[in-house]
Amino acid sequence: MIRVPAEPVGPFSDAWRRCVGTGRAELALRRDFQDSLRIVQREIGFDLIRGHGLFSDGMGVVRPYDQAGLRGVQHNFTYLDQVIDAYLEAGIRPFLELGFMPEELASGTQTVFWWKGNITPPRSHQDWADLVRATLTHLVDRHGLDEVRTWPIEVWNEPNLDIFWQDADEKAYHHLYEVTAHAVKEVDASLQVGGPAISPGADEWLPRFTEFTDRHDVPLDFVSRHAYTSGPAQRVPFSSYQTLAPASGLLDQFATPRRQLQGTRYAGLPVHITEFNSSYCPDNLIHDTAFNAAYLAPVLAHGGELADSFSYWTFSDMFEEAGVPTALFHGGFGLLTHRQIRKPTFHLYAFLSRTGPDLLALGDHHLVTRHPDGRVTALAWAPVDPTGETPGPDRHEVHLSIPLAGTEAFVRRSTVDETHGNAYTAWRAMGSPRSPKQGQLDMLHEASQPSRTHDRLPLADGRADLRLTLARNEITLVELSPVVDESFAWWDETRLLGRDPR
């Protein structure tokens, strides 16, 4: 039995809610995207949202013209404004990622993704800087400096990979960063700019990057990188299978930047993990499972000790890097599928959103917090086997002694596992309908709801004795609050069918 202390050991960081990922910018124009974002914001509530493609051609920001003897480039914010307005209306702010390259400004034709983001350097860094300045100037004019100052601005995405940045040319990235950071600061010195947004496996880029910014006195307000634990993709049509390293590998990646910056002038700088997930493939069905939630639970619980934000990649399956999805469940990154079906990892976040600011205990499989009004939450998760050799244990016991005021506790337990709060397994049982009909969608929405139980426990010495048995891949949230009994004194359930009073 774990005896949870009655006094907080410190605050519980809510870095987990700082940021979430999204598919490319113009997807924000879609209704399904906006419907999903509203649900995510209502039931979880992230602060920031980050995705690619702000300057890609679908956004129409750079509009060249050559007509009637008139020739030039027009900066055009029709869609950018619609995208940002959609974010703000949903109660979330942009974490701006500047990229990819508008065709008009590009030095080459290489693209990434089904939707063809151009990943080559600018032909003219001057034109690029003009674009950056014009965009930020417009945003400041439209939304005010006080607002835009709260939007971190990241330069490019994973320049260490040649699929994202031509030849993974590090020197060229440093140059792009330099030009961009100066352009940002010309709009206003208080705007926050950072990089290098590297993928896992390129840790050495960060020290070289900060050496560069240090040596050339280039503005740098935060550093960023990504974290994934999956191995190489084993491709089948429309899907990938991958091995996964243990979840601690994610925390190791979260921890790297602070360790690397230690002892430099950048030691205190915010560290943003601007993407993370188990698998980096947008078609790995692991994303849709309860396993994914149980696997990530300790990462979300501990991540705030290591980084200022870590952004789940992504909130919605409305995402087209590998083309239009071929089935409702297709291994997309989303917390939600198209049509807003909640996945187990959605519930992991929703459970976290019910935790309190005071940390009472954090262990290998439990996280106990308290709210100012005295409510206590205990999140527990089953151990998983990421090797895939076993299905994971089918029972796991967590036994907690929880401090609580009063004489009785109202105890609500919410469960997500292989058969509860699990629309994916219901969908498989249903026959995996690729584009379900309305009646099927209704059932999947219902299937996606966690199971709930409600109980009343006596307290002894201000403590509840909580014995939890977790099923395979279960995450469970237990909420305890002191009972204030407002029943009328004369109510007597034994009389409900008219029997004589006791």
Add this chain to the structure above:
Amino acid sequence: MIRVPAEPVGPFSDAWRRCVGTGRAELALRRDFQDSLRIVQREIGFDLIRGHGLFSDGMGVVRPYDQAGLRGVQHNFTYLDQVIDAYLEAGIRPFLELGFMPEELASGTQTVFWWKGNITPPRSHQDWADLVRATLTHLVDRHGLDEVRTWPIEVWNEPNLDIFWQDADEKAYHHLYEVTAHAVKEVDASLQVGGPAISPGADEWLPRFTEFTDRHDVPLDFVSRHAYTSGPAQRVPFSSYQTLAPASGLLDQFATPRRQLQGTRYAGLPVHITEFNSSYCPDNLIHDTAFNAAYLAPVLAHGGELADSFSYWTFSDMFEEAGVPTALFHGGFGLLTHRQIRKPTFHLYAFLSRTGPDLLALGDHHLVTRHPDGRVTALAWAPVDPTGETPGPDRHEVHLSIPLAGTEAFVRRSTVDETHGNAYTAWRAMGSPRSPKQGQLDMLHEASQPSRTHDRLPLADGRADLRLTLARNEITLVELSPVVDESFAWWDETRLLGRDPR
């Protein structure tokens, strides 16, 4: 094992959805009422709604004046129009009950209920007839005759009880009916009028009533009565306890009018049970329980064989006959509490709304139907002990062999019992908060959802073998549909974590 026939034994009547009851007319102006009605209509979908008080003073229909030498009575439809508009917008039509007596027209001062409905005959039957004519003329003008012709018009409520009709004066009721029926038909002969809307325990009123209409050639388009099975109220503050007769007693009451009309000129007339429930008390907590749902399940399943409609009294706890409710759960008649918490009996109706038009089997504890598209639903319910001597069996087996096309069935089971889909028991565990806070309401909404399980069953010889174990007071809906497997052939769940393909 019950072998359900592969071919329908007939249609399954949807008389259960014909009508539902409501508190007095002006409550329809309330937002809580309208929010509840929308949920009921979306998830159940009744055709008609019936309640008291159309002419009571809160509706302001009769407005006397005496000013500046001008004197008279103005008929005023400000609220009536708002009420009917609210019904129609929610997709439900009024079953008009003409009553009670506007103070201005009343011959006496006797009232019923906290809200003081005057239950005395009109001082002048001429003035009453004017009111009836003016009201119906107005409704026809506003909504069209084709519409109003579908609204049954019932004269008064339970005239056989002296709390509802002064002295329970039968002759006076006959006179009122005669005057009213003629007034209705003067507006248009196709309008549908009926009565006598009697309470249980006054069966003899119906033959005397039809003798009267027959003898005097008074229009009569339908007959109506009420049905309840509860004994005398044992009062405690704000609550009543009562004994209940077996549920079959309700079916007996439903059956009486047709039996009584047999052989008369009225033999074919529609029979409307314009109110029914277990208890007639608006403060009997039995209404909030799973017991109530299991108790009424056979009544709803069989009722359509006996009457053209039977109207659950009532859809919402927004109801004030005994005053303003003192607690969220207070034994109100509603399918929904204030603030739209679904009760077990709500789910009984919601389960029925998922049945199909073809009846395959109807037994003591099961109802099996089929939809035109081949889906099959099986509703089952636990036996209950209405004596209250025992809590009812804690396990009940139902074993069905269900015919279904294809080779596999997708099987979804939805459960409501003492701990699932049961906000009342969660609320009790919570401490019975009389006016819950938002966070508590959210939990109660979640607690009110039925539990759902999803499975895939092999079919043998076109049949699924369905073994259901029901818990105490459980009602359960099983939905079976043929599996059409759309999985990609190459999907292999064993590879999810990157293991080599089988």
Add this chain to the structure above:
Amino acid sequence: MIRVPAEPVGPFSDAWRRCVGTGRAELALRRDFQDSLRIVQREIGFDLIRGHGLFSDGMGVVRPYDQAGLRGVQHNFTYLDQVIDAYLEAGIRPFLELGFMPEELASGTQTVFWWKGNITPPRSHQDWADLVRATLTHLVDRHGLDEVRTWPIEVWNEPNLDIFWQDADEKAYHHLYEVTAHAVKEVDASLQVGGPAISPGADEWLPRFTEFTDRHDVPLDFVSRHAYTSGPAQRVPFSSYQTLAPASGLLDQFATPRRQLQGTRYAGLPVHITEFNSSYCPDNLIHDTAFNAAYLAPVLAHGGELADSFSYWTFSDMFEEAGVPTALFHGGFGLLTHRQIRKPTFHLYAFLSRTGPDLLALGDHHLVTRHPDGRVTALAWAPVDPTGETPGPDRHEVHLSIPLAGTEAFVRRSTVDETHGNAYTAWRAMGSPRSPKQGQLDMLHEASQPSRTHDRLPLADGRADLRLTLARNEITLVELSPVVDESFAWWDETRLLGRDPR
């Protein structure tokens, strides 16, 4: 021509938006009420809402019981919570008026209004104090002290009139106030309590009231009174006609409390005019007219100089003091009719809500303000003849020289007068349909919109020359902003139909 100064002469007080009136408390349960309140809050945005009947029986706060040998009084907040929740959801806070007397606590049977508010003193001041304490304790528990502390608490309504307080017994009121104020402060000393909520014509009550509180050291955090300018009602059925004093009479009444408190220990106390309007009759058609808006315009413009709030009585025609309204337009107090038709006075408030915080000029018929972003608003109103001897001038000129940055002004003018933004006159033309059909309501909604014109004016020396001609009973809002021209340089309207370029 009036040359409006380029620099502010001070702030423009928004005391006009501090508070608005409402019909009795339980009307807030109605959907029409809530729909109206949302519109008012979205388009105007008041801080507080005040009305009668918090403790009247329709709210069910005091529930006596006497059953099964149990006897007592239960305080019951089912509806109170629904009412306050509805306010807060709409973004408005209650200005609590404690009254009238629950029947159970009343010493007599005298009532006021169609809905029968009991206006007699408590039988037991102890029971009354218990009720006050229980209510405020409950509210603080539910909403938090920080919230409830912002809700002023007023004791009773117009005790100087014998229709509102038995015998208009001043000493009895002082006693009630004393008991109540102490009960409030026992819950928390920071709660704000005040009175005496007197009607016009009883100015002498205020000094006697403050003498009393001073002498007995009774808590007093604000003083309150009402203001109306109408003479005696000339009654016809369902309507009243009245003479009106000039609008300056309202300002005189607003000014009285501060003048009376001058030199006393209460000199700095907030002064709340907790009701005002032209006529105090809920059935005087003057409320529905453009005259009312033009008449009140100077009152709203100047009122903030004299009092901390002045609360228009009331925001909605959902109001039943004289019974259920007999026609859509019936002279109700509302800014909105039933079904949310905006009246001219609604637009007066909506126009004010577009003014800026900096006052540039305030004259007899104009109010000019500026926003921090440089936009300027000019509100102008026609002079009216409150004697009714003339219809008022049919043209009135206002000529303003308005300071503005830039070289051109975008000028939008919004007009409400006898034929624009005037659903009442459209309704009269339509035949005064008492309960309009949907198609008529749609037309009335459209008729209620102010007319709008749009123009572009050159600026000379940083000034726009604004010549306004106002029609009879017109209120007009002119909004000026500097033009930033973003047209493409090559656009040429003369080529729209393909003619050769100039």
Add this chain to the structure above:
Amino acid sequence: MIRVPAEPVGPFSDAWRRCVGTGRAELALRRDFQDSLRIVQREIGFDLIRGHGLFSDGMGVVRPYDQAGLRGVQHNFTYLDQVIDAYLEAGIRPFLELGFMPEELASGTQTVFWWKGNITPPRSHQDWADLVRATLTHLVDRHGLDEVRTWPIEVWNEPNLDIFWQDADEKAYHHLYEVTAHAVKEVDASLQVGGPAISPGADEWLPRFTEFTDRHDVPLDFVSRHAYTSGPAQRVPFSSYQTLAPASGLLDQFATPRRQLQGTRYAGLPVHITEFNSSYCPDNLIHDTAFNAAYLAPVLAHGGELADSFSYWTFSDMFEEAGVPTALFHGGFGLLTHRQIRKPTFHLYAFLSRTGPDLLALGDHHLVTRHPDGRVTALAWAPVDPTGETPGPDRHEVHLSIPLAGTEAFVRRSTVDETHGNAYTAWRAMGSPRSPKQGQLDMLHEASQPSRTHDRLPLADGRADLRLTLARNEITLVELSPVVDESFAWWDETRLLGRDPR
């Protein structure tokens, strides 16, 4: 004066509402699109919607794969279902246009539009036929045959233009049509298929097409063509200027198919004008003007005499053929701009949606209809000068004698012209803000509302004398209804301010 007959001369065809155009299929996923469609359906109410790109790659219908030794093409309806669901939810049905060519099936690389629709024939007509069959089979499975049977199916778009069909190869189109029509009928013989969807200027294609279908016995259920009156585009950056032929040219084009089919076996076939507008350029500002509405008014009034449908191209500016729009008003085809600002032509349609089914008179500048309930509508429009030589007359008189029941008429007039109901001119005055801020959008929404006047006219001999003066480019709708006066007899407006009664 025109004496409008008291009896209908026939029905007024509502062919104008049969169909409306839209940008490419996947734009229907956008929220702005769906918001606009809802407004259009609520205020106008079209039956069908037609646009390009059903099979273009953005829809992801054809998904080739080649992985792990598995190779093939998957038909994928994820987005198609979302698009059609969005239509049906909005209450509109698809007019399916089959095209353009999925890259995977294309024989060449030639594309049209910014969004790159491939316009080459299929490499394999067998694969194309498979796609057509799979798609329709899926739609019938999802929506039912009764539903899909009401969706006309058109083969390709403007094959007579080499920008839409490689080499404008007529024989290749005939072949494509033949293969497609047979594929459609294989799914179900009752599905409706047609073509050839030709642009103006290719009238000779239709007889050759029907000769082909006749000779080869190819199914043909309707014929279709397009109609525009604009001359060659004079391009400036992001805009085009064009001459326009008189509006009668559109009616001539509408009339051609029926004339061409006369005397053939296809004489009775439905004729659908599947696109029409003044200009065919998506960046001609004429679309945003009052001129466009006045120009098209007679076309909409008379078009139903000549064709079974004529589909305005298009309902929304959410349209990307020429790239992402560079300004809110940019000459897009839409009835609505982005963000739902109504253009004058929107109001032309909205006015028509208020006409009645009985035609009383149709002249050069007026259309008078009657509703079954007796209401009469008169639509009038100013003459325009399409040469652009003059701005058009600034006054135009229409004098009508209108038959109406009763003794008085309630007359509402709604006006759209250069300064009323004209957000475009307000936007120009505002400085043409390319991406307006919220406050500007609010003003533009208000500016887009028609002006309304309300009057009461005496009737003489059952006729109202209606003298209308129309301003430049005005369209005006006058709605007349008999006054039923429900004023209280004792109301006296002269007493409003308390003067003695007359």
